Amino acid sequence: xxxxxxxxxxxGSLMWNxxxxxxxxxxxxxxxxxxxxxxxxxxxxxxxxxxxxxLALDEHAGSECxxxxxxxxxxxxxxxxxxxxERELVSSAYLERRLQVQLADGREVEAxxxxxxxxxxxxxxxxxxxxxxxxxxxxxxGRGPNTEYLFNTADHLQELGIxxxxxxxxxxxxxEMRGL
Numbered sequence: 264x265x266x267x268x269x270x271x272x273x274x275g276s277l278m279w280n281x282x283x284x285x286x287x288x289x290x291x292x293x294x295x296x297x298x299x300x301x302x303x304x305x306x307x308x309x310x311x312x313x314x315x316x317x318l319a320l321d322e323h324a325g326s327e328c329x330x331x332x333x334x335x336x337x338x339x340x341x342x343x344x345x346x347x348x349e350r351e352l353v354s355s356a357y358l359e360r361r362l363q364v365q366l367a368d369g370r371e372v373e374a375x376x377x378x379x380x381x382x383x384x385x386x387x388x389x390x391x392x393x394x395x396x397x398x399x400x401x402x403x404x405g406r407g408p409n410t411e412y413l414f415n416t417a418d419h420l421q422e423l424g425i426x427x428x429x430x431x432x433x434x435x436x437x438x439e440m441r442g443l
Contacts, residue, residue, distance in 0.1 A: 268334050268335070268372070269335040269344075269375065270332050270333065270335070270373065271283075271333045271335060271343070271374055271375045271376075272293055272330055272332050272364050272374040272375065273330050273331045273333060274293070274298045274318060274320060274329075274330035275298070275317065275318035275330075275412070276317075276416065277330075277333075278416065278420075279416065279418075279419040280415075281333055282346055282350065283335065283339065283346050284335065284339045284342075284343070285335055285336070286334050286335065286336045287333070287334040288331050288332065288334070289331070289332050289334075289366040289368065290330075290331060290332075290423060290424075290425065291329070291330060291331060291332035291372075291374070292327050292365045293327060293329075293362060293363075293364045293374075293376065294363075294365075295322060295326065296320040296321060296326060296327070296362075296376075297320070297323050297326040297327075298320060298321075298330070298427065299318065299319065299321050299429070300316040300317065300318055300390070300395045300399070300433070301318075301321050301379055301390075302317050302319040302357075302379055302385050303315070303356075303384075303386075303387050304385075304402070304404055305385065305404075306353050306354060307405055307406040307412075308407070309398075309409060310402075310403075310404060313402055313403075314398070315399065315402030315404055315409035315412075316390075316399055316402070316409065317412065318416065319356075319386075320379060321378075321379050321388065322378065322381075329420075329425045329427075332364050332374050344375070347359075347375065347377075355383065356383040356384075356386065357377040357378065357380065358377070358379070359375065359376075360375075360376050360377070361373050361375055361376070362374060362376045364376075392429060392432055393436070395433060396433055396436045396437050396440060397440075399412075400437050400440045400441055410437055410441065413434055413437060414434055414437075414438075416430060417430045417434035418434075
């Protein structure tokens with residue numbers, strides 16, 4: 264296991280907009296967590312008055328999440344952690360964890376990962392896919408429309424050959440709802 268390097272696991276917008284320098288990236292699998300729209304977004308993709316939804320890693324025994332792991336050059340370690348914390352910990356709904364991920368080539372690495380705090384007020388477990396689509400189709404936040412976040416993530420997963428049936432369904436449904 265590679266413990267010397269800083270690795271970051273991306274499962275949502277970090278995959279298509281990491282915002283930091285990286286030396287390598289690889290498709291990776293995180294066991295024990297699933298990717299889902301289980302976090303109300305009141306900053307980046309919605310507002311307090313009209314919240315959007317963003318993806319989070321939700322802990323579930325037996326599940327796994329496929330995404331990208333980024334290897335950060337040693338000289339960018341501190342800067343990268345500062346950027347990630349400013350971006351991901353804006354409302355404390357995410358918890359920063361170092362979790363074991365398996366890279367596509369079989370290596371296991373420890374990666375900084377942001378998981379949902381199931382006790383946080385922004386946690387919204389068990390919304391139906393249609394309810395998620397209704398929220399995403401209308402919400403806009405400081406980083407733009409919630410639809411952009413969904414479409415970019417779903418499209419990037421498809422480009423990487425990563426199947427996520429829920430995100431594919433949501434992207435198709437929201438495009439239909441928006442007439443796109």
